[in-house]
Amino acid sequence: EFLRGRNEEEEGGFAAVMGLLRPRLGKDTWKRNPATKHIFSWTLLHITRPWLSQHLERVLPASLLISDDFREENKVLGVHCLHHIVLNVPGADLCQFNRAQVVYHALYNHLYSREAPLIQAVLLCLLDLLPTSPCDEVLQLVLTHMEPEHRLALRRVYAKTLPAFVQRLGILIARHLKRLERVILGYLEVSDGPEEEARLGILETLQCTIEHAWPRMPCRLPVLLKALLKMIWDVHTDQGSTPEPVRAALLQRATKCLILLDRCSEGQVKILLEGVYSCCEENRVHECMAMLILVFVQ
Template sequence: MELESPRGASPGQPFSGLLQQLTCQGTAGTERAAGDPALQELDALIEAADWPALLQEDPGIAQALGQVARTLGGQAAPAKVEDARSAPATSGAERAARVGAVFLQLLQRMEAARGSLGPAAVMAALCPAAPYIYIFSVTHCQERPWTSPASQEVAQEVLALLLRVTGCVSVSEFLRGETADQGGRFTAVMGLLRPELNKESWKNNPATKHIFSWTLYQVTRPWLSHHLERILPPSLLISDDYQNENKILGVRCLHHIVLNVSAADLRQFNRAQVLYHALFNHLYTPEPDLIQAVLECLLDLFPVLERPLQWKATEPRSSGPCDDVLQLILTHMEPEYRLLLRRTYARNLSAFIERLGILTVRHLKRLEQVIIGYLEVYDGPEEEARLRILEALKLTIKHCWPRIPCRLEVFLKALLKMVCDVAKDQSLTPEPVKAALLQEATDCLTLLDHCSAGQVTSLLTKAVQSCKDDKVLDCIRKVQELSGRTTKAGT
């Protein structure tokens, strides 16, 4: 296609027509190289144009800019998964950097025109192109396999300039709009991503899942509720993948939805139950990072699932999803020998006990076995699992104290054995960690003493006579002092 030079274009020929011709020329060839003549000509055309006059006189400018942005974004997109092996690692980043330079040129000219014409005229022309420019920026602004420092820098500059031209102070405002009633560009961006977010195609473009998740995180309540039908299916789709990385990403998207969509909207059409079952199934996978993400999400989903109901004292309280999840966690915890999983389970156990409160007594038998088993096992220099289990034991004593005296002997033996083990520990465990373990054990023994009407203090008095370890004696004396002090205070 023969194109007239942009600088020599006749005044009567619409500028939008030249842009569309250059766009067609850029997509007609088989090469995707960003340094082709059409791209260079487009850059020169943007630089030489009288933008204030064009925005006022050329009615097709908005459509043309949208087509240009769409084409440039397509040229800068990462290679598809099947093509990535054969393409050089640096070619895509170089192409993105050059395309980004063209976007910068365009936005700079639009910003200059904004000063003379006002925001309305510029925004009307830029509206179709803005979502494409945004997707380009998000695709390349972070460190990814298809980016380089140069392409990241250009993409970040493009995004910052796009926000400035559109009059937005943040990406969140760009996507959601200035107020809850004023629509932003989230719908347009999701509309462009939608064809790539189905079961057959979402893995073709390696950037799609990152664009979707990063965009989702920028929109919070109350705006996110308006887009629930657009964001929930892709999040479930990504979380249901066989790759652990994608599962975690999908679960984090679901967690953001749970935190930022109203409970009423989540309960509608049984969405909350769908979320719960999708998350619950992940608890059977032995991946610590995934388990951590799932448990955090479930803890925030429980208030949506378990609506407050008026309980009649004559009827037993029905169990709920939180009970089911805790039961499964305890089942997995008891025989678990892998340290990372043990730490993950122990890290989240206290939150479940805190949520159930007195209803933890339903699980007390198995919880007792898990606590005793975890107190016996050395957990490495940081002792995270044992510290977390001691925290869980304290909460269990506080919430279930009427049922604790009958288990006093079991817990007392386990705590004293752990105190002796820590006192004799000659490993690489730092002294602050040992001190934290002994302090937590002291707190648990003190609580046990309160629950048992002073039985612990009485039993420890006999132990003092035969004990010769200074650290153990110090722990016992602290328990006696604390128990005596609280008793005098009337607690």
């Protein structure tokens, strides 16, 4: 209340605080006192909708300035400030004077970073900004970075945020299916540790993709089915440190994807699974296939 006022008509102390901070938040002055950026961010995060809109011209330049620093911790802090602004300022105000585009380009440039905390902050902010900015361009760059990525921390961040991009695009995800398929296959193949965050995220991505672009799935059935069965087999025979709840979640999501693929391919998945079950003599394969076929029967 002290910072924002009791209602929209009453002016709180935020304007006065920003007046005191403004000389210290210049391009050449904000680094002289390390506390300045923390005072600014703490104060900003306590001003929410609808009060923040009237202070947009005071807070946006400083947030952009901090996010444009060379130090990762400052970049992350600046992006968090930008995210708060995006969440608490109406879209119409952000679009006025092309502010949304300025924020978008500032965030987009950070997508070339190799630091997982920064990428996570940027992707979450972009998802909330995307109604006023192009989503295809972001997803194209994200997929380009995901495909060759080998760092587990970054793979987890990318995979966990990818389903939201697919949901946002809807049927338009069909534009990206070729590259998205390669990413899905690559991430299903590699385990990323006990919690399997990357695999779980990519399975959710595949499920969303099938739901939105199901007419394009039958032609991709052989490749996707092979990848899913290989992953299910790996999980089924895993004797490692993967906790049982994680194994169950992986099998559940993979089975859901198989069911969706079966529906959009007019029962082809069930037929193929029965074929594998009848021609293979390996007991563990029989057990695994029987488990999957039982799900389809139910």
